[in-house]
Structure formats: structure tokens, C-alpha cells
Amino acid sequence: MDFNWDIFWQYLLQPSDVYLYGLWLTCVISVSAMVLGCALGLAAALMRLSTNPLLQYPVRFYVWLMRGTPLLVQIVFLYTALAAGGIFRFEDIDLGWFILPGNIQAAIIALGLNEGAYMAEIIRAGIGAVDKGQYEASRSLGMTFGKLMRRIVLPQAFRVIVPPIGNEFNVMLKNTTLVSVIGVQELLLSTQMVTSATFRVFELYLVVAIYFLLLTTLWGFFQRWLEVRFSQSAPPASSRMFGRQAMKLLRGR
Amino acid sequence: MTSLNDEFVIEASGIHKSFGELQILKGISLQVRRGEVVVLIGASGSGKTTFIRCINLLEDIQAGRIRVNGQAMGYRERPDGSLVRDTERNIARQRRDIGMVFQRFNLFPHMTALENIIEAPIQVLGVSRAAALEDARRLLGRVGLTDKADHYPAQLSGGQQQRVAIARALAMKPQAMLFDEPTSALDPETVGEVLQVMKELAEEGMTMVVVTHEMGFAREVADRVVVLDQGELIEQGPPEQIFSQPQHPRTRAFLSRVL
Ligand SMILES: Nc1ncnc2c1ncn2[C@@H]1O[C@H](COP(=O)(O)OP(=O)(O)OP(=O)(O)O)[C@@H](O)[C@H]1O
Ligand SMILES: [Mg+2]
Numbered sequence: 001m002d003f004n005w006d007i008f009w010q011y012l013l014q015p016s017d018v019y020l021y022g023l024w025l026t027c028v029i030s031v032s033a034m035v036l037g038c039a040l041g042l043a044a045a046l047m048r049l050s051t052n053p054l055l056q057y058p059v060r061f062y063v064w065l066m067r068g069t070p071l072l073v074q075i076v077f078l079y080t081a082l083a084a085g086g087i088f089r090f091e092d093i094d095l096g097w098f099i100l101p102g103n104i105q106a107a108i109i110a111l112g113l114n115e116g117a118y119m120a121e122i123i124r125a126g127i128g129a130v131d132k133g134q135y136e137a138s139r140s141l142g143m144t145f146g147k148l149m150r151r152i153v154l155p156q157a158f159r160v161i162v163p164p165i166g167n168e169f170n171v172m173l174k175n176t177t178l179v180s181v182i183g184v185q186e187l188l189l190s191t192q193m194v195t196s197a198t199f200r201v202f203e204l205y206l207v208v209a210i211y212f213l214l215l216t217t218l219w220g221f222f223q224r225w226l227e228v229r230f231s232q233s234a235p236p237a238s239s240r241m242f243g244r245q246a247m248k249l250l251r252g253r
Numbered sequence: 254m255t256s257l258n259d260e261f262v263i264e265a266s267g268i269h270k271s272f273g274e275l276q277i278l279k280g281i282s283l284q285v286r287r288g289e290v291v292v293l294i295g296a297s298g299s300g301k302t303t304f305i306r307c308i309n310l311l312e313d314i315q316a317g318r319i320r321v322n323g324q325a326m327g328y329r330e331r332p333d334g335s336l337v338r339d340t341e342r343n344i345a346r347q348r349r350d351i352g353m354v355f356q357r358f359n360l361f362p363h364m365t366a367l368e369n370i371i372e373a374p375i376q377v378l379g380v381s382r383a384a385a386l387e388d389a390r391r392l393l394g395r396v397g398l399t400d401k402a403d404h405y406p407a408q409l410s411g412g413q414q415q416r417v418a419i420a421r422a423l424a425m426k427p428q429a430m431l432f433d434e435p436t437s438a439l440d441p442e443t444v445g446e447v448l449q450v451m452k453e454l455a456e457e458g459m460t461m462v463v464v465t466h467e468m469g470f471a472r473e474v475a476d477r478v479v480v481l482d483q484g485e486l487i488e489q490g491p492p493e494q495i496f497s498q499p500q501h502p503r504t505r506a507f508l509s510r511v512l
Contacts (some may be wrong), residue, residue: 137313137359137418141373141425142349144342151376155363 009204010096011194013209023211029107029179029186030172036112038165038171041119042200046149049126059120066117072178074114077180079106108178148231162214162230166223187243189224261320262287262429262460263351268307268317270300270484271350277303279484280317285429288458292471292492295509301464302356304481307433308462310344321350322428342395344411349377352422352430356438358414360406366393366417367402378425385424388417392420396450412443416450429460436467467510472496 011019044062047055066074079102083089090102131152138148180189191208195201260440263285270278275302285319293301306312308319308407310327319326326347339347362371370389374380380388383412392468396416406414415435422430432451436444455474465471471478478495480488480503482512488501496512499505 131359133355133357133359134361137353137355137361139311140348140351140353142345142419143373144345147376151372152361157362158361161318206254229483 003102004200004203004204006205007198008101009198011207013203014055014201015207016192016194018185018194019187022034022185022187025104025184025213026186029104029111029176030169032108033111033115033176034169034172036108037119037168040116041067041123044116044120045118045127048120051129061195063117063120066114071111071114072181075107075110075182077176078110079103080111101184103179103184104181106182107176107184111172112173112177114175115168116176118164122161122168125154126161129160130156137141157229163227164175166219166226170223173215173219174212260286262289262322263308263462264318264320264323265304265308266318268304268319269315270307270312271315271331276305277313277484279422281481281484282317283462283479284458285462285484287428287460289476290455290459290461290463290474292475292478293462293481294466294468294471294478294507294511296309296510299481300484301396301481302351302433302490305353305433305462305464309348309353309431310495311353314392315434317405319454321347332418343379349425350428352425352427354418354422354430354432354435356434358406358411358418358438360418360421362406362508363504365403366409370421373421388424389420392423393417393421395422396454397446410443411439412446415439416442419450419454423454427471429462432456432461432463432465434464434466436465466511482507 015023023045044059048063049057049061079090092102092105093100093105100233103236119142134152134156135148172244176186177188182188185193187208191204195204254258261284263283265284266282269276269282270351281304283291283304291298293299293304297349303312306327307314308321310319314327318328324347325358327339327344329337329343331337357406360366361372364372367386367389368390371382371385374388375386390399390402393402396419397412397417398420401409401417404413406417409417419430419435435451436447439447444467451461451463451470452474463470463475471494475492477489478492478497479486480499481499482501482503488495488504495504496508497510
């Protein structure tokens, strides 16, 4: 077997700047896309709950589209195909202290748009799990839709939503590798760049795999902590209010 | 000094309600005076729940008018007399005047008893937190739960939850209170404590509409008993009269089953 332990240890323990930059970019893109996805998902879920077809149908279309096409295709479509078709080109944005490249913008937007569709379903299911009596009690106290959502329904839905959101972020971390195809130099593309210079493919891909394992494992610990925290701040019985079956349904993907 | 509008807190006239093809309320009219306690009785499925939910606009009605404190609920009258559905915001504002207590309590499970009570005064009425807390503590005392302020609903018995729910509704300083079978989801031993709170409320002059199967409560506390049957108001009168000399055969049939 052709395996150079020195290279392996060197890249694992003393990663070069290229690697560190890739790691940083992976994290930044994941978090930004996740935030965008949550915001879009919340808006979409609320629109989807509306009885107004003008609000409902665009969301159905959006979810159908995002879940029905490969993420990789969506990324390439948004960045490369739209530009090639002369429809829209992502330009670098000068933010003064640094320049945000167009492909990173496209990466965040594509991942966020995709995530929004999944989040919409998760949040919708979470809202749907809240007892109808909660709406009636809130309404009878004179709350408007916005207040009852913000104060009563969403906090209860949140408890159901947190575990699947954690899983979504885990998926997101790994999905960032896809944006390497539009030249975003995240972990995978950084690795590719290093391998093309060193030809140590086996060692370096092993290193990148370990990096991802590390990221997702760390996230897993954080996620568990979050879940414990959320079930602790809750009254004992009501955290079980939605039952295992509902939780399974919500996690399912 | 009392005008007609002042005298009646709730005026419902000709309320029609259907679920799809099914007609549930067939033109019910009910006027409730300030300070009056009206008890609604009737067989299961007669439309009692539906009717009091209509008063609060938790259900849309197909025809009829509801006035609370002389104010049309849910509809604005155009100068020409026609009705238009009111905005969500206005309907929410009108609901503040009517407290509602549900069979299944519907406390907010993610909030303590105290938080349940201060929520709407702060969020809806814009009362300061300090004032809301003071009021909430007083109300908890009134329903006998001072020591349960920091308990979550799941940590309270059914009777305690229902008393918190009553305090929560009272915190909005409503003009009238609607109760939908407030004791039928309770263990027998906790029914009494809730009825006691309601009785005290009635004695303090609260205007109340109560759906209940507790005939003892009706007899003792009601100023007027109203009998619904298949979506129609078939009989009403003081409790003595309804319970000892019911006029309508279906009232008699119903009472013979429950008494
Ligand atoms: N959301 C709904 N959709 C369809 N039908 C309904 C709905 N809510 C109530 N009904 C029907 O309306 C009728 C009256 O119901 P309602 O709950 O008002 O009766 P009730 O007098 O309160 O009975 P109970 O004593 O059992 O509580 C019933 O036949 C019921 O099946
Ligand atoms: Mg009922």
C-alpha cells in the first residue's frame, strides 16, 4: 500500500492555510445558508398554512421544485446556467474590508434556497403538532395572528423543530462540498488543490473525511446539548406532548 | 341611567350556523344582562359549545348578529345598514371583552401559571410587566393557587389548571365570561373547587354564560337556565321553573335523563 504517514499526520495536525481557509469557508457557508434556509422556511411554512391560494400555491411550487431537483443541479443552475443564459450574473461585492466573491454568494443562496424547502416542511409539521386549543385560547384572549404565532405557537413548535433542524445542519455541513463545482474553495476544493500539487490523494482525502467527521461530531455534541436544554426548560410532561411517532416523522428525510 | 346597550352585555339574535350542509344552530337568540348568570343546558350535540364559540367569533356564523356591550361583533355596519366582515385586528380587540374558559383548559404549556396569566395583559393590553404581575398574583390568590405561581400546567391537577385558566381569562378584565363545560374534563374530586370559584365569581357580579352538566350548580347559581335542543332554544326561565315545571316535552325528556 502506498501510504505516506508523514504527509497524513502533517496535513491532519498542521493543516496549511489553504486547508484552514477551506475549513473556515465550509463553516461560514453552512451557517449562512442555514440561517437563510430557516428564514425562508419559516416564511414559507406560514404562507403554506394560509388559506389564501395566492400565498399557498407559490410555496407548494417552491417546495416541489427544490425537493424534486438535485442540489448539485440547483447550484450549477443558479451560478453558471443563469449567467450563461444572460439572465443573472453573481458579481463580486466589495464590502470595504473584504470582497465577497460572486460564487460564494451563489453558494449560500443556492444552499439556503434548497434548505428553505426542507425547513418549510419541518416547521409546518412542527406548527401542525401544536394543539388547536392553543389557537383558540390565544384568540379568545384577543391575540392577533402574529402575536399568537410568535408567543404561543412557535415556541411550542420549536421544541419539536429543534431535533430535525440539528439534523438539517449536519446535512448542510456535508452538502457544502457540492459548491466546489462552482469554484468555491471550501474543504473539498482545497483538498483537490493540494492533491494536484502533492499527488498524495489517498492521504489527503482521508484527512478531509476526518475533518468532516470532526465537524459533524462536534455539531452532534452541540445538538445533544441543545436538545437537553430545550427539554429541560420545558415542563416535564409536555415535552412528550407530540410523541415518538411525530418526532420520527419530523426527523425523517 | 342605563341605556338598553348598557343593560345587555351580550345580545345574540338569530344566530345560524352550519358546518357544510349540516345546520347546527337554527336561529338562536339570547340576551344576557349585566351581572346575569345564564346556564345553557341541552343534550350532547344540541349546539351549546358551537353557540358560545359563535359569541366569541371562534366560529363564523352564516346569519344573525352578535353585540357585546352594544358593539357589533365581527361585523361593521355600513351607513346603509349592510354588514361587512371586520378586520382581524378589530375582531381581536372585541374578543378582549369576553373571557373564555374551555373544557380542556388550553393553558399554554410552555409557561408557568403566572406567565400564563400575565401573557395577554402584557402582549395584548400593553400593561406593564410589574402591574400585570401584581394583578396576576392577586388573581391567583382569588382562585386559591398562590403557591402554584411557578408551576407549569403539566405539574398541576386538572382542577388547578382550570382555576389558572379562569384567572387567565379574568386578567383581561372582561365584561363577560363564557364557560364551556369547565368541569367535565376533571376528576370528580376537583370539580367542586372549580365550581366554587365560579360561584364566587357570580356572586361578585360577573356576567356569565355557562355550559354545564352540573345541574346542582345551575340550580344554585343560575339566574336563568336556557335549554337548547337540536340547534334551537326550546325553553328558558329561572332554574326553579325549568327544573320543577319544565314546559317543553323535550326539556322534560332531557331532564329525566340527567337528573
Ligand atoms: N367543526 C365541526 N365540523 C362539523 N360538525 C361539527 C363541528 N363542531 C361541531 N359539530 C357538530 O355540531 C353539533 C353540535 O356540536 P356542539 O359541540 O356544539 O354540541 P354540544 O351541545 O356542545 O354537545 P356536548 O354536550 O357533547 O359538548 C354536533 O352534531 C357536532 O357533531
Ligand atoms: Mg360541548
